[in-house]
Amino acid sequence: MDLLLFSLNKEDITPLYEQLYEGIKDAIIQKKINVGEKLPSKRKLSDFLNISQTTIELAYAQLLAEGYISAKARVGYFVEDLDELPYVEKHTILPKTPTQKPTYTYDFNPSGIDIEHFPFSTWRKYARDLYDTAHADLLLTGEAQGEFALRQEIATYLYQSRGVECSPEQIVIGSGTEQLLPMLIRLFEEATVFALEHPGYPSVDRILRQHGRSVFPINVDDEGIIVNELEKSNADVVYVTPSHQFPTGAILSATRRTQLLNWAAASPTRYIIEDDYDSEFRYTGKPIPALQALNGKDKVIYMSTFTKSLMPSLRLAYFVLPPSLLAIYQRVFTYYTSTVPRFDQHIVANFMRDGHFSKHLNRMRKIYRKKHNALIDAFTHYPQVRITGSQAGMHILLALEGNEQQLWQSAKTQGIGVYPLSQYLLQPAHYADARFLIGFGQLYDINQAVDALMKVWQLKKITPHSL
Ligand SMILES: Cc1ncc(COP(=O)(O)O)c(C=O)c1O
Incomplete structure (x- = not known):
């Protein structure tokens, strides 16, 4: 074959051998070099391209390792039949620079969230204490529902701040509301219709549809979800944000709360998913107890997250299952491990235990x-x-x-x-x-x-x- 003509750039940060390897690989993929053809000897190519034989040796070795060429002892290197080789087309390679979010003034x-007032030094102290041989057991996998210590802290916190009564056994910890929802969905029959607030939190709608579930939008007014519309639907599960409707900000009125709980109580297959995502921050009036706390223990799946109260990057959220769904959960999810790192769970548990979370x-x-x-x-x-x-x-x-x-x-x-x-x-x-x-x-x-x-x-x- 003719000598390979490549434009190699000695100024480029990509090493020469890699440029040569890419060039020959592309030529083989695009069939510019025929199957079975012999590649130029290292010496000849080195003279021709004015680069060292070691550079060529490295490029050939890489092509050989990836199966683009084969070697015959004392004869040379030959182009392999690509049809038999799995290879990745160049255009499918991911871009080297991550996609940029728009930056705004x-x-x-x-x-x-506010990132100027996070208690880094306290957090660091708990992290330092935990990343120690004394806690080497945390290197192993923990409990599927999440670390008991954290579930215990969450149960205490929920009772004191939201009136939610539950035991740690009812709590499931996961890496965000978005990751927990697909689990929740699986506790219900395939045919279950889910009613969602409209307008609402778009992730919920997307997740349900991705899982092939039926979604029924219910309008929201300044008293929150319009329960009369829900009553007319054939939905069995409703997803609501009663303490601060997302995105309108409406607070579910007392009348609607009772109406919603009555709707759920009317059938054994009906449930309310209460997403209490930012209830910690209320600026006027008294705190409003969670729906779960208002006679909703058997009918409400309470969900919340540390995304607003600590940080979104922690990826830490949880749901509280009513006893009637707990057995189903345990049957469906026996073989899953927790999605949240144990060290992170214990940092949060200790932070809560010592009063820093309330502070x-x-x-x-x-x-x-x-x-x-x-x-x-x-x-x-x-x-x-x-x-x-x-x-x-x-x-x-x-x-x-x-x-x-x-x-x-x-x-x-x-x-x-x-x-x-x-x-x-x-x-x-x-x-x-x-x-x-x-x-x-x-x-x-x-x-x-x-x-x-x-x-x-x-x-x-x-x-x-x-x-
Ligand atoms: C309605 C609602 N639920 C939940 C969340 C938190 O989701 P995650 O726990 O996945 O961060 C948010 C975040 O903005 C939200 O707006």
């Missing part, structure tokens, strides 16, 4: 309340916008006149992240105005952020002087 992301929550509640009030105050200077869902959690809902898509895009191009309500709809719905989720957890300069957004949207600031 001001990001009103409802999933953002952290009290501190964060003050910080988020300040941010929340600053956000509401900042928007009061703009009478063109309307705020709802502002009693709890880490986001509010903002409504204003205009085209939602255009307003979203104009904010985006000016480096401001806002989150249109339309992204949380389970089915098309018509609103007369534009609506956005406005998160404040990860914002530190709220007045500037609000003024910047309002400027982009060309809304005039009304100050006491200009009134």
